[in-house]
Amino acid sequence: MEPVLILYASQTGTAEELAKDINSQLNEVGIPTVCNDVYDCKISALKQYTFCLLLASTWGEGEPPDDAEEFYNALEEAKELDLSQLRFAVFGLGDSGYDEFNECGKNFDRMLAERGGQRMLPRVDCDIDIDGPFEIWGNQIIEQLRALPA
Numbered sequence: 001m002e003p004v005l006i007l008y009a010s011q012t013g014t015a016e017e018l019a020k021d022i023n024s025q026l027n028e029v030g031i032p033t034v035c036n037d038v039y040d041c042k043i044s045a046l047k048q049y050t051f052c053l054l055l056a057s058t059w060g061e062g063e064p065p066d067d068a069e070e071f072y073n074a075l076e077e078a079k080e081l082d083l084s085q086l087r088f089a090v091f092g093l094g095d096s097g098y099d100e101f102n103e104c105g106k107n108f109d110r111m112l113a114e115r116g117g118q119r120m121l122p123r124v125d126c127d128i129d130i131d132g133p134f135e136i137w138g139n140q141i142i143e144q145l146r147a148l149p150a
């Protein structure tokens with residue numbers, strides 16, 4: 001099976017930790033992965049994969065993490081980028097105490113879909129209780145990927 005791209009956009013490490021967790025879970029069941037900070041990734045990389053998991057937190061007042069700004073803005077500007085080969089799932093991390101709840105995850109999910117990507121699962125807008133939603137999301141992702149023909 002071709003590798004699954006796992007990307008994270010994180011300010012204080014929570015999304016990064018979850019990305020590394022799902023990375024290990026996939027590897028444990030024999031699914032190859034590439035796991036990167038969006039800071040180290042160009043949007044053109046999205047063209048090279050069939051599956052992408054994106055875990056992103058929201059900062060400031062509905063903004064992406066600092067290290068994610070370049071990737072986020074590049075994706076927003078790349079209106080012509082054709083991602084019709086891509087199947088993706090976004091796990092957003094936020095806090096519903098903020099007005100712009102999960103804005104970064106919502107925008108990533110929107111941008112990937114607007115460029116032709118197909119959702120593997122509906123976007124998750126995760127609030128401060130993370131463990132339960134993350135476990136459910138991870139299990140759904142693994143179930144889908146394991147069901148693929150070898």
Ligand SMILES: Cc1cc2nc3c(=O)[nH]c(=O)nc-3n(C[C@H](O)[C@H](O)[C@H](O)COP(=O)(O)O)c2cc1C
Pocket residue numbers: 009010011012013014015016056057058059060061062063065093094095096098099100101102103
């Ligand atoms: C200063 C600050 C600003 C934040 N702004 C938002 C926000 O606008 N919307 C939101 O949903 N969550 C917001 N959050 C919550 C974070 O997204 C949440 O704590 C997340 O789990 C952090 O993940 P990270 O460690 O990967 O960056 C904010 C948190 C802090 C401390």
